[in-house]
Amino acid sequence: MIVTSSAIKNGVFEDKYGKRGTQFSPNGMPTYSIPFEIKDVPEGTKSFAVVLEDKDAITASGFVWIHWLIANLERTSVQENESQTATDYVQGANSWASVLGKFELEEASAYAGMAPPNCLHRYELIVYALDTKLDLKAGFRFNDLHFAMQGHILDQAMVMGTYDV
Numbered sequence: 001m002i003v004t005s006s007a008i009k010n011g012v013f014e015d016k017y018g019k020r021g022t023q024f025s026p027n028g029m030p031t032y033s034i035p036f037e038i039k040d041v042p043e044g045t046k047s048f049a050v051v052l053e054d055k056d057a058i059t060a061s062g063f064v065w066i067h068w069l070i071a072n073l074e075r076t077s078v079q080e081n082e083s084q085t086a087t088d089y090v091q092g093a094n095s096w097a098s099v100l101g102k103f104e105l106e107e108a109s110a111y112a113g114m115a116p117p118n119c120l121h122r123y124e125l126i127v128y129a130l131d132t133k134l135d136l137k138a139g140f141r142f143n144d145l146h147f148a149m150q151g152h153i154l155d156q157a158m159v160m161g162t163y164d165v
Contacts, residue, residue, distance in 0.1 A: 018114030030113025
């Protein structure tokens, strides 16, 4: 399986998908989500789960920052900015839900773009091909996704890009 994103140019996410973009939530979170495509899907795939994470966030926040969680994606492409309007997959809570209580769950259950506070960060988009759909509701957390996928992962693929301060 292969995952690609046209949002990444020469290893770098384009500005519009993060803090140098033009679309933000009322609380200032970048919301213009990245597009991606999945190819060479394994036989028996019923759905995909997607995680966009920033392991370099540990240097600033103390934990891996979750930017986007998707479950029950049943197609092989997602268009840019689709996080705002998609209804055919379930989105989980990003890390803003854990850090700032003032964020509404709906706002934190969608794409939260790149906004590294201290240095260049690497962002990994990880796609899991699953042999089932998952019993997850909007706003699910990363641990819910992690445990729900156990025993159902047929394959996984990752693409990485950077975003700088």
